[in-house]
Amino acid sequence: MGRRVLSLSSSSSIRFCFFAFLQYASFLVLVVNGKKNLIPSSSMPVNRDLYHSSGDLMEQIKALVHRHPDKLTMERIKSRNKGYQAEISVVTYCWGRKENDDRSKFRILLSFGQHGRELITSELAFRILSILSEEQFLPNMDPASLNSTLDKLIIKVVPMENLNGRKLVEAGDLCERRNGRGVDLNRNWSVDWGKKEKDYNPYEENPGTAPFSEPETQIMRKLALSFDPHVWINVHSGMEALFMPYDHKNTTPDGFSAHQMKFLLEEVNRHHCQERCMIGSGGGSVGYLAHGTATDFMYDIARVPMAFTFEIYGDEAASSQDCFKMFNPTDLTTFNRVLNDWSAAFFAIFKLGPQQLSEDHPKVSAPKSDKWVSIDENLDGYLMERSSRNGKKMEVLDFGMQEIRTYFRLFVLSSVLLLFMFCSRISKSKSSRPVLSAIPL
Numbered sequence: 001m002g003r004r005v006l007s008l009s010s011s012s013s014i015r016f017c018f019f020a021f022l023q024y025a026s027f028l029v030l031v032v033n034g035k036k037n038l039i040p041s042s043s044m045p046v047n048r049d050l051y052h053s054s055g056d057l058m059e060q061i062k063a064l065v066h067r068h069p070d071k072l073t074m075e076r077i078k079s080r081n082k083g084y085q086a087e088i089s090v091v092t093y094c095w096g097r098k099e100n101d102d103r104s105k106f107r108i109l110l111s112f113g114q115h116g117r118e119l120i121t122s123e124l125a126f127r128i129l130s131i132l133s134e135e136q137f138l139p140n141m142d143p144a145s146l147n148s149t150l151d152k153l154i155i156k157v158v159p160m161e162n163l164n165g166r167k168l169v170e171a172g173d174l175c176e177r178r179n180g181r182g183v184d185l186n187r188n189w190s191v192d193w194g195k196k197e198k199d200y201n202p203y204e205e206n207p208g209t210a211p212f213s214e215p216e217t218q219i220m221r222k223l224a225l226s227f228d229p230h231v232w233i234n235v236h237s238g239m240e241a242l243f244m245p246y247d248h249k250n251t252t253p254d255g256f257s258a259h260q261m262k263f264l265l266e267e268v269n270r271h272h273c274q275e276r277c278m279i280g281s282g283g284g285s286v287g288y289l290a291h292g293t294a295t296d297f298m299y300d301i302a303r304v305p306m307a308f309t310f311e312i313y314g315d316e317a318a319s320s321q322d323c324f325k326m327f328n329p330t331d332l333t334t335f336n337r338v339l340n341d342w343s344a345a346f347f348a349i350f351k352l353g354p355q356q357l358s359e360d361h362p363k364v365s366a367p368k369s370d371k372w373v374s375i376d377e378n379l380d381g382y383l384m385e386r387s388s389r390n391g392k393k394m395e396v397l398d399f400g401m402q403e404i405r406t407y408f409r410l411f412v413l414s415s416v417l418l419l420f421m422f423c424s425r426i427s428k429s430k431s432s433r434p435v436l437s438a439i440p441l
């Protein structure tokens, strides 16, 4: 036994060093990339009977738009930054189509699929577009009443904000929520960007190198500022909730628009969520504060009077390793129930939103100079926000993260070299001993 241990130790020292080297190197690479928490991939594959692939879903939406040129149009917006490219498709609903830029109409901007693993949200986008084009119908909805509601609206739908992240999910990384280069698109906006709470998760919540460093966020920002919507809804999954600002602090805004938002959410909760949905500020209700979110930007900077984040489904009983089940229904009954309930909820908002934001209380508009912030995309999308809703100067400071990262990489490299030299010495000192089989007994 002693000999076996001794003999094994000579060859296994080298093996140990080799594997230790690999483990250590891979661990450090993960740490360098901010991947502190190793998140296991889910074992449950995407249920293809229920869910479209991203390619198929976008093809189906494209075909739908082509079948209804009187109501729907579609544009694809591309942006590139440091070799990373993103593309976002935007579908516009406008009855008669000619009035696409009619500023007298009530404007609604909806985004789905900002997080790659939340597939159900993009299915809901497709369902809503199918109902808007009258290929599908809502039960208990009078067509005449629906038409009179839709006649006053322009609705822009982003069915899949994070296509690159979604492709990673489809390739098997079912826990991936970030974009194609590891940035959380709901932490990459400028309001309170980069602030880290004690429970901050550097893997899940990587905010990017600067506000708007990501092409997807740049596209969405431009879209929001040019469209100037009355209602913004960022659609997610993981729980059932109807959130209003703020995400970065534990309070809701003061004043009339906050009162309107809360009323609207209570109506939706009562009639379409069976009072199950959590209501309130994202930061106050979800259990953690989120900095640099899209909804806080829409409310504070783009001055969208009704800005929401909806969480449309979550399975709290699912294992924390089963990401697909945590964020997406896995049986047909639940899948259909979620799409039916939430499409009805959205059409209720299409009706209630304009009523709430009546002409007595027109959209608060900001001076152009305040709203339009120049963005130099050659400078990594780096942005200095000029002012917030409260007029406070906000500056985005770069805390020398690049330098810290470079020093850390040098430290990692020297550590790996030292470990390698240590292993070489062991290997030399053991070379006179007999080399036994590496196969364990």
Ligand SMILES: [Zn+2]
Binding pocket: 114, 115, 118, 236, 237, 238
């Ligand atoms: Zn999400």
